[in-house]
Amino acid sequence: MLLRKLALAGAFALMGSTAMAACAFENTIPLKSLTAGFEAWKSATSAMAECGNFTPELDQEFATKQAAAFGANPSLYHIGGVANETIVPLINGGLIRPLDDLVAKYGQNLQPNQLIKVDGKIMAIAMMVNTQHLMYRADIFTELGLAVPTTYDEVLAAAEVIKASGKVEYPLGGTFMAGWNLGEEFVNMYLGLNPVMVNADGTPAINNEAGVKTLEMLKALSAYMDPEYLTSDSTFVQLQMQQGKIAMANLWASRGGAMDDAAESQVVGKVNGAAAPAAVPGGAPATTLWWDGIVIAANITDEEAEAAFQVALEGIDTEMVAANNDDAIWLIPGYTPGRLADGAIATATANPVPPSYPSTTTQGLMHSALGNQLQAFFTASSAGAAAPRSVRVWLACQARASSTRPVQ
Amino acid sequence: MQNCTQETKSVPKLDAAGRIVTETQFVGLQSYAAIVEPAKAWAAITALDYRALMAIDFWRALRFTLMFTFITLPLVLALGLGVALAVNNTARVLRGPVIFVSLLPFIITPVIGALAIRWLFVSDGLLNNGLEWMLGYPVSMFSQGWTIEILMMFFRVWHVAPFAFIILYAGLQTLDHDAIEAAMIDGASRWQRLRFVIVPHLAPLIIFVALIHLMDAYRVFDEIVGFRADAHVISLQYLTYDFLIPDSTGNRSISRAAASSMLTMIGIVLLLIPLLRQTWAQHRGSR
Incomplete structure (x- = not known):
């Protein structure tokens, strides 16, 4: 019995490693994220986890702790999930970094309407709209x-x-x-x-x-x-x-x-x-109209930010949408609206x-x-x-x- | 032709390094005034305008907190004493199980208990459906303040009475049976024995239970959160908590929260003074 369990665990470990290979790169820096907890975020963060070394935290009350957690130095989280309202305290506090150079380097697949700009600088990458x-x-x-x-x-x-x-x-x-x-x-x-x-x-x-x-x-x-x-x-x-x-x-x-x-x-x-x-x-x-998207903390090293950005993009790519099409009104290429998206x-x-x-x-x-x-x-x-x-x-x-x- | 546009903008003051300039100043009791709103409250009191007074969160919370404390106190003591006397009079073999069952409500975590009560009585809850079936018309316990308040008090009495029971039951074990027998020989009725022998014997314990309960009840909080009652009823502790929740811009009202918790503490001390004086007097008398 114990042997069989061990064999099963081994099989899962193997599956895990093949899933990791599905990620475009292998992440070696430990990363954490804090996002809301609804379906779309579950899908996005589990896709991010495929890159390895990533701990998501999903919490519907995330907004009450996000500013304080990102304000610590170093920040307690690398990736944050925000919406148009919850991004305000982060921007006011200067707690998230402009993403222009990272987008130029890694963001070839992003659509123009995914880039959320504040004062001309890209501050967030939107993944979905909500209304x-x-x-x-x-x-x-x-x-x-x-x-x-x-x-x-x-x-x-x-x-x-x-x-x-x-x-x-x-x-x-x-x-x-x-x-x-x-x-x-x-x-x-x-x-x-x-x-x-x-x-x-x-x-x-x-x-x-x-x-x-x-x-x-x-x-x-x-x-x-x-x-x-x-x-x-x-x-x-x-x-x-x-x-x-x-x-x-x-x-x-x-x-x-x-x-x-x-x-x-x-x-x-x-x-x-x-x-x-x-x-x-x-x-x-x-x-x-609302958007939900990802931000990268300011109080982390540039290496961490680079890894975090790549992991985050991995979580909001076409593959993820193909697997979780009906979870949200995605802004990501590859999305085909389902029956219940008509109203939105x-x-x-x-x-x-x-x-x-x-x-x-x-x-x-x-x-x-x-x-x-x-x-x-x-x-x-x-x-x-x-x-x-x-x-x-x-x-x-x-x-x-x-x-x-x-x-x- | 010339078009003029007027625009108002608020821009933060920045220092040479580009950081926002902040200023620290002593505000005295301003945080307390912001909560108590003395001018508005006094105007409402002198005009005998109850609604205007209740429009101020602090007074609304104080009203409920005091009412909750003073209504539950006698109920907890009476129920606790009643159960203690009943258990004391049951057959010895049954006492163990009866004590165990009576203590159960006290073991439950208050928030969990409150949630359980809420789910039983919420619009599609089990007991609420039962009530509707019995009465024949729709009942919603959480759509107005007074029903929520009754549920809260019911829950608190149910939850805390076992504590009073176990303390008073312990006190009953030390009761001098000669005194009871003497009273019976003198022809004292059951009520007279309770009134003149048992209660005086238990008085220090009753005061102790009352002290603990006053402190606990004045800090009423779990019920408000568990019942999602904040739209209708709030308490002083809930007010403190509410100030600490960041608003949509990320600000927490820490100073007002601190002032509110200080006021709660002062309130508890004021409530306890009469009881503490009495125990002190007893203590001095017994020496």
């Missing part, structure tokens, strides 16, 4: 004769019909969890109505008609959700959809593929994707096109302040306060709070 898209139960929509909503008013109308039909427990799902998620919902809806969220001098610009409309719409949507919506994050909404509890949700594209995963989904083949709804008829989808692609190619999520410090402050304070609006107005007035008051307070709050 919200409307996922809906095609079977329920056909049965009830509903058209796919293109605006949020139509979403409300469809939700009312679905609610009356009693086909699902709740017509809508939404990532309304207090904190970052709720802030993101506000940002998406607001930018669908008004492109200016922060004034040029860094003060908030949300105390206006668009701000009021945004809050009213979010409140109206929440009425069709599970009443515990303030604790509902992306994973929760994904599960609600997979278990057939909801009929519609405006959810991250990276969550789409899971709907056809027969191992955990009860609605395989029944969910379709469409562009994220617009806030006003004819407007851009009320969402933001429709969102990203809509006319007018939704904005990219603004990678600025003021937007980051705004998002945090909104995430921290918004739940008070939902819990307070459920106590029966006159909605439009309280929205105004809330916005006025919020605007003041986020402009005067000292960062201490």
Whole structure:
């Protein structure tokens, strides 16, 4: 028995070494990475691991420790996974290095749209785009004769019909969890109505008609959700959809593929994707475009950086995409969009096109302040306060709070 | 024709070496003021505007923390004493198993226990579905503050009562049976024996349990995280933790977190003073 186990272990070791040979070069410098933990990062980091001497760390809360870890000297990680929002603290702190020379040396296969430039210098290599898209139960929509909503008013109308039909427990799902998620919902809806969220001098610009409309719409949507919506994050909404509890949700594209995963989904083949709804008829989808990609730490030696960059590119090459095509909307050559990517692609190619999520410090402050304070609006107005007035008051307070709050 | 554009830009001040110029200044109690917001709180109190006061995180957290502490304290003591008396009166052979079962809740890690309760009562949880089936209408325990608060207190009492039980049960073993018999001969009822013999005998232990529980309950934190309650209810310790979480720009509010934890500590000391004075007085009296 023990012998057989040993033989098996030997076979795996052999397989490991052949897999290592699949990497273009053999890495000899110990490298570590810190990234988010969703499917796409699992695929990318396991492809990087084929080069050897590489330890990935996947953590959905990576952003809380990334800046501190990259700020150490030497940096605790060599490769970082970021998105347009999470790159801001790293750039502000000067914790990641410009990649121009490395791209010139090793990046022949990169597409121009993968190169993320800040002040003219390449600071990150994008591997995928992410955005919200409307996922809906095609079977329920056909049965009830509903058209796919293109605006949020139509979403409300469809939700009312679905609610009356009693086909699902709740017509809508939404990532309304207090904190970052709720802030993101506000940002998406607001930018669908008004492109200016922060004034040029860094003060908030949300105390206006668009701000009021945004809050009213979010409140109206929440009425069709599970009443515990303030604790509902992306994973929760994904599960609600997979278990057939909801009929519609405006959810991250990276969550789409899971709907056809027969191992955990009860609605395989029944969910379709469409562009994220617009806030006003004819407007851009009320969402933001995001990219996820890799950065290389500044506080490491040039040799380490060179090895890290090669390993990172190995993780985001065509081979990896061929093996994990449906994990994300890849920006990498060789990607063929699957059925559930339709909605995200429709969102990203809509006319007018939704904005990219603004990678600025003021937007980051705004998002945090909104995430921290918004739940008070939902819990307070459920106590029966006159909605439009309280929205105004809330916005006025919020605007003041986020402009005067000292960062201490 | 000439077009004018106005642009405002904030640019960091750089020194000769290109590093951002930083400034250090003494801010006194500013961090404390930023949390307590005394002017706003006073305005709300004088105007008797409860909602305005609750709009300030610190006061909202203080309100819940105090309520949580003072409601759970008597419940923990009563339940602990009740179980201790019950176990003391059961047959000797059954005591071992009964003690073991009563102690189980105390063994569970609080965060895990809180998560378990949350999963039982969340919208598609087992017990929640059971409740809905019994009542015939949808129930959502986590969609409003007061139900969450009740669940939290229930969880804390369930979790901590075994601690009170085991201490008081140990105290019951040292009870002088002659005193009880004397009371019975004098015609004292069961209640009178409890009130005038047993409780005075256990008083130092009751004070001890109360002290520990006050300290623990005032630091309520696991329940908030485990129940994902932060949208509806927060506690003082949660506030400290919240300040320490970096925002989207990577800033942590370390000074405010420090001020908040100092305030929590001061709060605990204030709560403990009456009990500590009493034990001190007893200690002096017994000498």
